[in-house]
Amino acid sequence: MRWISWSRVNGRWISGSRMGRSRIRGRLPLRVSSLILLTAFLLHGASSEKRLAVYSTAANYSLPVVQRDGRDYVGLLELLDPLGAVNAKAVGPRWRLRYNNVFGEFTAGQSHARIQGRDFDLSARFELDNGRGLVPVASLASLLPRILGGPVTLHEDSARLFIGNIATHFTASVAGDDPSHLVFRFTSPVNPTIAAEPGKLRMTFTREPLTAPASPTLTFGSTSFPSATYSENNGAAEITVSTTLPLMASFSNNGRTITLGPASVQQTAATATRGSIAAQPTANSAAPQTSTVIPPQAAAASASAPAIARRYFAVIDASHGGDDRGETLSTTLAEKDVTVAFARRLRQELENRGISTLVLRDSDANVSLDDRAFYANSFHAAVYVALHAASSGHGVRVYTALIPYGSDDRGPFRSWTTAQSSYLPVSETAAASVATELKKQNVPVRALSAPLRPLNSVVTAAIAVEVAPQASDVAQLMSPDYQQLVVSAVANGIAAVRDKLGATP
Numbered sequence: 154m155r156w157i158s159w160s161r162v163n164g165r166w167i168s169g170s171r172m173g174r175s176r177i178r179g180r181l182p183l184r185v186s187s188l189i190l191l192t193a194f195l196l197h198g199a200s201s202e203k204r205l206a207v208y209s210t211a212a213n214y215s216l217p218v219v220q221r222d223g224r225d226y227v228g229l230l231e232l233l234d235p236l237g238a239v240n241a242k243a244v245g246p247r248w249r250l251r252y253n254n255v256f257g258e259f260t261a262g263q264s265h266a267r268i269q270g271r272d273f274d275l276s277a278r279f280e281l282d283n284g285r286g287l288v289p290v291a292s293l294a295s296l297l298p299r300i301l302g303g304p305v306t307l308h309e310d311s312a313r314l315f316i317g318n319i320a321t322h323f324t325a326s327v328a329g330d331d332p333s334h335l336v337f338r339f340t341s342p343v344n345p346t347i348a349a350e351p352g353k354l355r356m357t358f359t360r361e362p363l364t365a366p367a368s369p370t371l372t373f374g375s376t377s378f379p380s381a382t383y384s385e386n387n388g389a390a391e392i393t394v395s396t397t398l399p400l401m402a403s404f405s406n407n408g409r410t411i412t413l414g415p416a417s418v419q420q421t422a423a424t425a426t427r428g429s430i431a432a433q434p435t436a437n438s439a440a441p442q443t444s445t446v447i448p449p450q451a452a453a454a455s456a457s458a459p460a461i462a463r464r465y466f467a468v469i470d471a472s473h474g475g476d477d478r479g480e481t482l483s484t485t486l487a488e489k490d491v492t493v494a495f496a497r498r499l500r501q502e503l504e505n506r507g508i509s510t511l512v513l514r515d516s517d518a519n520v521s522l523d524d525r526a527f528y529a530n531s532f533h534a535a536v537y538v539a540l541h542a543a544s545s546g547h548g549v550r551v552y553t554a555l556i557p558y559g560s561d562d563r564g565p566f567r568s569w570t571t572a573q574s575s576y577l578p579v580s581e582t583a584a585a586s587v588a589t590e591l592k593k594q595n596v597p598v599r600a601l602s603a604p605l606r607p608l609n610s611v612v613t614a615a616i617a618v619e620v621a622p623q624a625s626d627v628a629q630l631m632s633p634d635y636q637q638l639v640v641s642a643v644a645n646g647i648a649a650v651r652d653k654l655g656a657t658p
């Protein structure tokens with residue numbers, strides 16, 4: 154498993170009627186200056202559900218915030234889960250937590266807790282909700298260092314939590330040679346949602362630990378860009394640029410530089426064609442029934458050939474591969490090899506159930522995340538299953554995409570990073586069915602949503618299945634018995650809902 158950094162995708166707003174051939178060619182490590190068309194979008198408010206954004210070196214993710222007695226709470230197990238080996242058990246009113254080698258004990262209705270045998274006071278009562286331990290968000294800055302053993306910074310008002318010394322800083326200045334261009338430089342790659350309205354351009358960063366500049370208001374001494382402001386709200390950071398120009402944004406320096414400059418009509422038309430990825434040229438773009446897909450092979454063979462790929466019901470993606478080894482599971486075992494082994498078995502199990510299946514990576518090849526999504530979409534599969542392996546945790550985790558909020562499709566344009574949105578219900582159906590079948594085999598299983606690429610870019614039911622050993626013996630991941638146990642349950646889960654999955658074109 155490799156948790157994503159959203160910042161590595163150049164999330165482009167796109168239009169046009171053909172699908173992503175440029176994606177396939179775009180395997181260059183640097184996607185230099187991909188242009189974004191900005192003029193037509195309206196600013197939307199972010200989704201109203203409150204979430205806590207968590208940034209750490211292990212993972213960037215977000216969790217739902219729930220209200221108890223007017224206070225904000227989050228599930229402690231869910232919060233710790235991406236960070237290390239964690240489990241919890243409720244016994245009556247007591248809730249015992251183990252994170253790596255740290256033990257904690259909490260009691261429903263009490264603010265008093267014990268961590269590693271020492272007292273700890275929460276800012277409000279601990280809550281137990283169907284065995285799920287909830288702690289007040291306000292306590293996280295003091296509670297988490299006791300569990301994680303390192304520094305934690307909480308921006309409580311904006312619901313952003315920074316674990317460890319992790320932060321992306323930025324500077325902004327007018328280009329020295331051209332005052333009509335404003336250049337943002339970031340210390341790490343970024344991939345904001347960008348929206349524009351007359352006089353304003355807003356960049357929203359939900360997946361990046363962007364931190365405030367010295368002053369929240371920036372001025373540039375430029376008539377084109379009177380000022381910019383930095384703010385944080387509901388798990389996101391925003392930079393709003395006031396401007397007198399219709400603007401385009403271009404990304405360069407591997408996502409570390411964003412340049413805003415004037416847009417011309419000719420430029421924007423050219424960009425729309427060149428940057429097109431997934432096409433939904435209709436106002437109601439929720440369903441992709443009308444999208445035309447040209448797989449690169451067909452396009453290369455004959456530009457005029459009808460763009461019909463063989464239809465596979467399931468696409469199995471053996472995650473990682475080539476230079477990307479995935480997690481180093483042991484001195485001799487790389488995740489990329491485990492995922493291929495699982496993928497081949499899963500294909501066999503699905504085929505045995507009459508489900509036509511393609512394995513996306515059946516060799517030790519480099520395949521980019523964007524290309525994986527592109528291939529999955531090209532084949533019009535009814536379900537996409539990414540396979541991962543992990544040394545930590547027990548059993549299987551089944552993930553559906555966590556779509557970055559506040560980056561919904563706008564007008565006729567669809568966002569590559571949120572293409573999965575309208576398929577989430579069917580993805581969740583698939584995930585639930587797979588989890589049910591795993592449970593029947595007594596494999597510990599959890600169903601989660603996570604910002605795990607490329608799930609968010611897949612336009613069909615999409616899940617990721619991450620397999621960890623049942624106990625702690627990593628070698629079990631290569632055990633034929635264990636592999637077979639897991640893949641046959643996954644195949645059963647998919648077969649059980651095949652009618653529901655098949656409903657999409």
Ligand SMILES: [Zn+2]
Pocket residue numbers: 154155472473479480488540541542
């Ligand atoms: Zn992985």
